[in-house]
Amino acid sequence: MKTTAKAHTNIALIKYWGKRDESLILPMNNSLSLTLDGFYTETTVEFHDDWTEDVFYLNDEAVSGGERNRVVSFLDRIRKKAGKEGTYAEIHSVNHVPTAAGFASSASGFAALAAAAARALGLECSNQELSALTRQGSGSACRSVYGGFVEWEKGTRADGSDSYAVQVTPPDHWDIRVAAAVLSSDAKKVLSREGMKRTVDTSPFYPSWVESIPADLAAIKDGIMRKDFEKVGSIAEANCLRMHATTLAADPPFMYWQNTTLLIMEAVRALRADGVPAYFTIDAGPNVKVLYLPEYEEIVRQKLRSIPGVHDVIMSKAGQGVTCM
Numbered sequence: 001m002k003t004t005a006k007a008h009t010n011i012a013l014i015k016y017w018g019k020r021d022e023s024l025i026l027p028m029n030n031s032l033s034l035t036l037d038g039f040y041t042e043t044t045v046e047f048h049d050d051w052t053e054d055v056f057y058l059n060d061e062a063v064s065g066g067e068r069n070r071v072v073s074f075l076d077r078i079r080k081k082a083g084k085e086g087t088y089a090e091i092h093s094v095n096h097v098p099t100a101a102g103f104a105s106s107a108s109g110f111a112a113l114a115a116a117a118a119r120a121l122g123l124e125c126s127n128q129e130l131s132a133l134t135r136q137g138s139g140s141a142c143r144s145v146y147g148g149f150v151e152w153e154k155g156t157r158a159d160g161s162d163s164y165a166v167q168v169t170p171p172d173h174w175d176i177r178v179a180a181a182v183l184s185s186d187a188k189k190v191l192s193r194e195g196m197k198r199t200v201d202t203s204p205f206y207p208s209w210v211e212s213i214p215a216d217l218a219a220i221k222d223g224i225m226r227k228d229f230e231k232v233g234s235i236a237e238a239n240c241l242r243m244h245a246t247t248l249a250a251d252p253p254f255m256y257w258q259n260t261t262l263l264i265m266e267a268v269r270a271l272r273a274d275g276v277p278a279y280f281t282i283d284a285g286p287n288v289k290v291l292y293l294p295e296y297e298e299i300v301r302q303k304l305r306s307i308p309g310v311h312d313v314i315m316s317k318a319g320q321g322v323t324c325m
């Protein structure tokens, strides 16, 4: 009843933005991501019949409060599925995701937790079932079940059974890279959950966002298949800007960008003007991720490092899906 799993985080090139069901975590739109090998979580889950509650350690420190509750209610779903209610666990999770890099460690965290807990309870899950399960811990985490380029199909059923991720291409299909520019940030964040809800409820731009997705998805998948970097990068960059435009139009409006965010966007455009293919994408925070090809790694690193306010630049390749050890 003890299993360790490893899962990598992912960066969305077509963003998931907005839920149609808050409790089952069902999205309004399909999304598409690249799993990254540089950032991962390793989680060990051990169940024991004699234990009376779940204990959760993150990076060797006991976690309590809301963060623990989220893990416990997620385990409840897995216990129910396995018919093992009343069996409690000790969970040890280690994040190799620098939080400062602005990657949601929840993506790798919930994918590793789902895989380890399901295996430890003897649940035989297909990857599809594991992805649908993982989705209920954290939406974007359902894409981290797979390596390479991954699409999360929103599904149409009310029970969420057809809302899971599928692999578009494996990690070795194409050596595309992502640089994460690390900003210092003390700013209070609008959490993605809250930001999505406010946008769906109040932004007049939101319906246009949803309408724009099918064309973006079809085009980016075609670009991925043909390894057309300009096509993939420009669609990802435009999709990111459209997502952020919906937040500017929300009521009350909100914005995730800081001064340094804009400086990085300008620097990426300057790289392109100099003939270096590079494109940016930004999640629900100020940090910027830059897509580039391996031959431009040093130029991209130097350019990003030279920007005032950028403290570090972390480069990553495409990563593998979740594995159990």
Ligand code: PMV
Pocket: 011, 012, 014, 015, 016, 017, 031, 104, 106, 138, 139, 140, 141, 192, 193, 282, 283, 284
């Ligand atoms: O799954 P969450 O609640 O961390 O939301 C992720 C939202 C974005 O990062 C902005 C987009 C995405 O698809 O990952």
